[in-house]
Amino acid sequence: MNTEWRQAIRNFYEAKNKAWLTGDGENLVKMASRPEAIRACLKDIEALRRSALARGVQYRKSRTNVKILKTTPVRDGKIRVDLLEQMTWIYNDGVEVDHQARLQPIRVTLDHSEGRWKIEKLDSIGEKEERSLIKGQLDFRAFDHELGTRQARYDRRKAQRYAELWWNGFNPQYKKFEVDCTNYVSQCMHAGGMPMAFNPRKDRGWWYRHQGGNASWSYSWAVAHALRWYLEGSGRAAVVTNPQQLKIGDVICYDWEGDGMWQHNTIVVDFNHEGMPLVNAHTVASQRRYWDYKDSYAWTEQTKYRFFHIKDAF
Missing domain, CATH: 3.10.450.50 (Nuclear Transport Factor 2; Chain: A,)
Structure with missing residues (x-):
């Protein structure tokens, strides 16, 4: 049997x-x-x-x-x-x-x-699953962030290497989330040199910390909707209108229903011969996936995208 x-x-x-x-x-x-x-x-x-x-x-x-x-x-x-x-x-x-x-x-x-x-x-588990995490939470349109005085540079190749290393696994230094897309993208950006912006409030900054064996994190570290607004409001990234304007280590955000609820994030790891991004992601762990996600059942005719070019220095 x-x-x-x-x-x-x-x-x-x-x-x-x-x-x-x-x-x-x-x-x-x-x-x-x-x-x-x-x-x-x-x-x-x-x-x-x-x-x-x-x-x-x-x-x-x-x-x-x-x-x-x-x-x-x-x-x-x-x-x-x-x-x-x-x-x-x-x-x-x-x-x-x-x-x-x-x-x-x-x-x-x-x-x-x-x-x-x-x-x-x-x-x-599918790309639509994060919607349940968003409902009932705040609208993360405004963020405070605390930066050190030392300037940090964004190493896109380091972000790419991290994305390739962990696309189908989980770094034990971080909590594994059932809906892990934003946690993964945050780790990739941090591996590339984006410094954490610590704040005592979970709805402020962009951070992940270990305290006495317990982990805590900002909403922007782990929730797609929050990261989308953090990137736009923090000054650490610039919105571009065309996916071909992106570079390795940049981020794409997805609103499947086009209703203002951002549910998924990916990180750019390469480009095809037309200059279109290929992305890695978690939740449905994906490697070198075509950026528009029209191959996903989560995609709809109403799907909206937000393209973020991460700044070279912070």
């Missing part, structure tokens, strides 16, 4: 790898006990392929590594499996061959009631 459900998961990911390249999700549907169980998965595949078509990109290879973290028997002959999936795509953009990757925690519930294991439910 243990071998059978593991084989069902292997079969699912083999079919998913093919679906990324062909767009045909029929075999995936057959592996689910009901179509609704994998609706989000199919939307994710559709979004990636729609984005590729719009950019003239052709995916050549898809590879997924799956690590099973935990298994839990549940009622009625079902089993719940927590796993980590790392997807890597090789693509040709018409000029050069490149890759992008994502790492995502998944919870799969499998049902054996029909005589073989089928997927009953598939849950994942």
